[in-house]
Amino acid sequence: MNNDLRPPSTVLLADAVDRVLRKSCEYLSWVYAILIAVILLQITLRRGFSAGLIALEELQWHLYAIGVLFGVIYAQATNSHVRVDVLQSRFSARAKSVTEIVGILLLAMPFLFVVFIHSLDFVAESWRINERSLAPAGLPWRWLIKSMIPISVGLMMLAFINNLYRESVLLIRGNNHGN
Amino acid sequence: HAKPVLLKTPIAFGSNLPALGTPITWVSEQLPLVSGGQIKMKIYEPGKLVAPLEILDAVSSGKVNSGYSIAGYWAGKMPAAAIFSTIPFGPEAPEFAAWMYYGNGLKLYQKMYDDGGYNVHVEPCALISPETSGWFKKPVNSVEDLKGLNMRFYGLGGEVMQKLGVSTSLIPGGEIFGALEKGAIDATEFSQPAIDEKLGFYKVAKYNYFPGWHQQATVFELLINKDTWNGMSDSQRAQISTTCKASVTNSVAESEYIQFEAMKKNAEVRGVEIRTWPKEMMDQFRSAWEEVVQEQRKDPTFAVVYDDLKNFRDNYKLWSSRAFINRD
Amino acid sequence: MEINEILIVAMFASFILLLFSGFPIAWVLGGVGTLFAALAYMSDMYLDTMIGIDFNSIGLVVSRIYKIMDNWILVALPMFIFMGNMLDKSGAAENLMQSFQELFGRIRGGLAITVILIGIILAASTGIVGASVVLLGVMSLPAMLKQGYCKTVAVGTVASAGTLGILIPPSIMLVIMADQLALSVGDLFMGAVVPGLLLGVLYIVYILGWGIIRPHSMPLAENLQPVTWRVWVNVMRSVLPTLLMIIAVLGSIFTGIATPTEASAVGAAAAILLAWHNGRLSLKVVRECLHNTFSVSGYIFAIFIGATMFALVLRELGGDEYIESFLTSLPFGPYGIILFVLGIVFLLGFVLDWIEITLIVLPLVAPVINALEISINGYGVIDQPIMVWFVMLVAVTLQTSFLTPPVGFALFYLKGVCPPEIKLGTIYRGVLPFIVLQLLGLTLLIMFPSLVNWFPAMVYGQ
Ligand code: NA
Ligand code: NA
Numbered sequence: 001m002n003n004d005l006r007p008p009s010t011v012l013l014a015d016a017v018d019r020v021l022r023k024s025c026e027y028l029s030w031v032y033a034i035l036i037a038v039i040l041l042q043i044t045l046r047r048g049f050s051a052g053l054i055a056l057e058e059l060q061w062h063l064y065a066i067g068v069l070f071g072v073i074y075a076q077a078t079n080s081h082v083r084v085d086v087l088q089s090r091f092s093a094r095a096k097s098v099t100e101i102v103g104i105l106l107l108a109m110p111f112l113f114v115v116f117i118h119s120l121d122f123v124a125e126s127w128r129i130n131e132r133s134l135a136p137a138g139l140p141w142r143w144l145i146k147s148m149i150p151i152s153v154g155l156m157m158l159a160f161i162n163n164l165y166r167e168s169v170l171l172i173r174g175n176n177h178g179n
Numbered sequence: 180h181a182k183p184v185l186l187k188t189p190i191a192f193g194s195n196l197p198a199l200g201t202p203i204t205w206v207s208e209q210l211p212l213v214s215g216g217q218i219k220m221k222i223y224e225p226g227k228l229v230a231p232l233e234i235l236d237a238v239s240s241g242k243v244n245s246g247y248s249i250a251g252y253w254a255g256k257m258p259a260a261a262i263f264s265t266i267p268f269g270p271e272a273p274e275f276a277a278w279m280y281y282g283n284g285l286k287l288y289q290k291m292y293d294d295g296g297y298n299v300h301v302e303p304c305a306l307i308s309p310e311t312s313g314w315f316k317k318p319v320n321s322v323e324d325l326k327g328l329n330m331r332f333y334g335l336g337g338e339v340m341q342k343l344g345v346s347t348s349l350i351p352g353g354e355i356f357g358a359l360e361k362g363a364i365d366a367t368e369f370s371q372p373a374i375d376e377k378l379g380f381y382k383v384a385k386y387n388y389f390p391g392w393h394q395q396a397t398v399f400e401l402l403i404n405k406d407t408w409n410g411m412s413d414s415q416r417a418q419i420s421t422t423c424k425a426s427v428t429n430s431v432a433e434s435e436y437i438q439f440e441a442m443k444k445n446a447e448v449r450g451v452e453i454r455t456w457p458k459e460m461m462d463q464f465r466s467a468w469e470e471v472v473q474e475q476r477k478d479p480t481f482a483v484v485y486d487d488l489k490n491f492r493d494n495y496k497l498w499s500s501r502a503f504i505n506r507d
Numbered sequence: 508m509e510i511n512e513i514l515i516v517a518m519f520a521s522f523i524l525l526l527f528s529g530f531p532i533a534w535v536l537g538g539v540g541t542l543f544a545a546l547a548y549m550s551d552m553y554l555d556t557m558i559g560i561d562f563n564s565i566g567l568v569v570s571r572i573y574k575i576m577d578n579w580i581l582v583a584l585p586m587f588i589f590m591g592n593m594l595d596k597s598g599a600a601e602n603l604m605q606s607f608q609e610l611f612g613r614i615r616g617g618l619a620i621t622v623i624l625i626g627i628i629l630a631a632s633t634g635i636v637g638a639s640v641v642l643l644g645v646m647s648l649p650a651m652l653k654q655g656y657c658k659t660v661a662v663g664t665v666a667s668a669g670t671l672g673i674l675i676p677p678s679i680m681l682v683i684m685a686d687q688l689a690l691s692v693g694d695l696f697m698g699a700v701v702p703g704l705l706l707g708v709l710y711i712v713y714i715l716g717w718g719i720i721r722p723h724s725m726p727l728a729e730n731l732q733p734v735t736w737r738v739w740v741n742v743m744r745s746v747l748p749t750l751l752m753i754i755a756v757l758g759s760i761f762t763g764i765a766t767p768t769e770a771s772a773v774g775a776a777a778a779i780l781l782a783w784h785n786g787r788l789s790l791k792v793v794r795e796c797l798h799n800t801f802s803v804s805g806y807i808f809a810i811f812i813g814a815t816m817f818a819l820v821l822r823e824l825g826g827d828e829y830i831e832s833f834l835t836s837l838p839f840g841p842y843g844i845i846l847f848v849l850g851i852v853f854l855l856g857f858v859l860d861w862i863e864i865t866l867i868v869l870p871l872v873a874p875v876i877n878a879l880e881i882s883i884n885g886y887g888v889i890d891q892p893i894m895v896w897f898v899m900l901v902a903v904t905l906q907t908s909f910l911t912p913p914v915g916f917a918l919f920y921l922k923g924v925c926p927p928e929i930k931l932g933t934i935y936r937g938v939l940p941f942i943v944l945q946l947l948g949l950t951l952l953i954m955f956p957s958l959v960n961w962f963p964a965m966v967y968g969q
Contacts, residue, residue, distance in 0.1 A: 026801075036589070040776055084526045102528075103535075107537070107542075112537075114541055114544075118566035121240065135334075137337075223822070227822060228567060241564075360693070363765060
């Protein structure tokens, strides 16, 4: 008999990594509160006064972009990505683990790898020319927002490696216990 | 003998837009005929493969082997790029072509890309006539009326408007009509009458101003990845250059031809009032532009290109101010 | 079939197949795209094709992802999600439920009608199906079952009223469709008003009719109170704040204070005010809303980036031309082609969510529809009347697909909050009549395009 009362799916290290990712994303989710404020500010400025709006306009999609990119990681760390689970819900735990592992290795990782590798060039190019907004009154440092792609995709890959580790441990554990 | 080439060409303007998109369609139809099938061009509508603002990077890195756009789209990477598509109070089409092909224009154009570290060969591949100066909901009689106006305005012309107290924004093409209609903006600039017609501005903004001081002529470019370009035979390269030069002629003709029809309809059927900027306002636009130039000159390449163009234009004026009958 | 045509068909087939592995849709899309890019590369190497995909060229996917980030219209996405979340927490719906129930208590099916009306109001304040279905389910299912409502009627009403949110503006789906097809968000929002209300009316008529045919499937409540002035006042007091919020959003679009994109933030702020008004606002609530918005916008964005990889490879394989030439070669005539496309969308709706259909299918068929020779009255105001009308047909079809098994998102959300005695089979049977009603609504829209285009034309006309 095992006197550990935690559910058998607990893989300590993997859960810890997920927890860190989740916490960081939760702090980051305040970008949306800032976004609301920025848009209201812009409407006020435009209707009331007439100040430099292009930078604010651009700031909006910068905030949105940070939100959605890191939202992907949050969705992953909280396991809330959309799945078609009509069949999966009937799989055994073992089959579920195998599907996860195969899916990560065959589908998610190759795709994210392609995006990650090419995004490095993409950012380097922007950095090389110190790219800024096309609009002279727009925001500088375009490479900064562009670099959110490799950073977030890198973290997505990390989250997947973490998942891979968890599922492998679960699979092996399942075998050890003979069911 | 070189192999047949397929140019995969993402474009920055929909091929259905007259003068903006139609010239490259014409080029793609002519190239296989001219080359006896040695060059083919497959056009990808804006965003289908890659978004307009990403075309330069995509061509330079060889992700696609060619692309069609305007240099002004790379102003965020190289401020001087704006000059090669259009600048406020810039040259008209024939003068622009003179500087480009016989002055230093094309050399500086290619040099800008080379110095900027872009692996592309550039061909001017269309040249179109002036734009309208914009669509306003209320008449503008002096620069006082511009103060506090919300207007969609692109590029360096937008800077000029800012200097005059306009608050400009860069609402994307698809949202302009809605924003204008609902009053989120009071005025907009987009393109030529025959093109603006397609976006329906005449329905909600009844004052259409001329001349389009911010954009007297616009050069469009065909970018070809340099490795692809160097891999072609002399004959293939000549076929592309010559077809693009023919397209310059073709697009000048097309864009000159299609405008009056739209203007006639605007004035006679759609209740649009077509107006001309008074001389004093033109002078104010011009002096605001001089200020903007001084700011832009901080970029060394911009200064070099601008000075070359200015030098050419000063000389050209000797000829043009005497050679042409004043327009009335 | 040529090799790249085989690859196109195989790509779609593997996507659908792999979907059922239960692996997240976003990564199935991106993964299948990547795998087929590799297959296309090998085909060029060994099978003498000229597709021209290699490791370098699929790097375009990064530019495409950046383009989805650099998108002013999509800023509305998290804002509307936040607004829906905050509304959910604001307690506004509970207030509505209670007061409407007092008002309609004497009518047979009154409780069901209440659910439908609240569904409409929720729909007009947010654009999120999941939130509406869950909220309606939690609030009204126990009450309906306690009152003795037939289970199928109860769950059918909740599921279908909850899905109105995707159609009635503001709607995230319409924002994304406008973005994909370069249409005006305003035209689509206004175009969806009449179709959305039409469906609501059809539901109510059905409930009233069914109440007459099968009275015991929806019994009246016991110990009914008379409808006094006090009841009316309660209704007004509960409706007013929510109504103000709806007016804040749609009104700021109408009056031009804000663009539809900016109006989304006005709505988000208004929802915060509403929660504050109801005494439900706290740091904890704000935090929960932000977290949920972060997660939902994240998984939608993940599907965006997966789909953009899929679409890139599909395009390089010539998928656009293949599907376009296939559709135009159909011997059906313009209306036949539209019906065919809607049929495909409906069938795809059995396995796909609206996001994938909007991102992948809609751009593929749009050029064909745009070129059809149908004259749809745009009243001289709407720029692309055919497309606005067609998008609305697709929207209603997609809305139906929320309710169709096996993958009906509304059904899953509902199952999550149902009492355990309600089985998935009961839900399937319950939504059946509503699917029929939606198809009826769809037919009306096809026959009378003015139902879509008249309203935006009137709103925007001089
Ligand atoms: Na809605
Ligand atoms: Na479905």
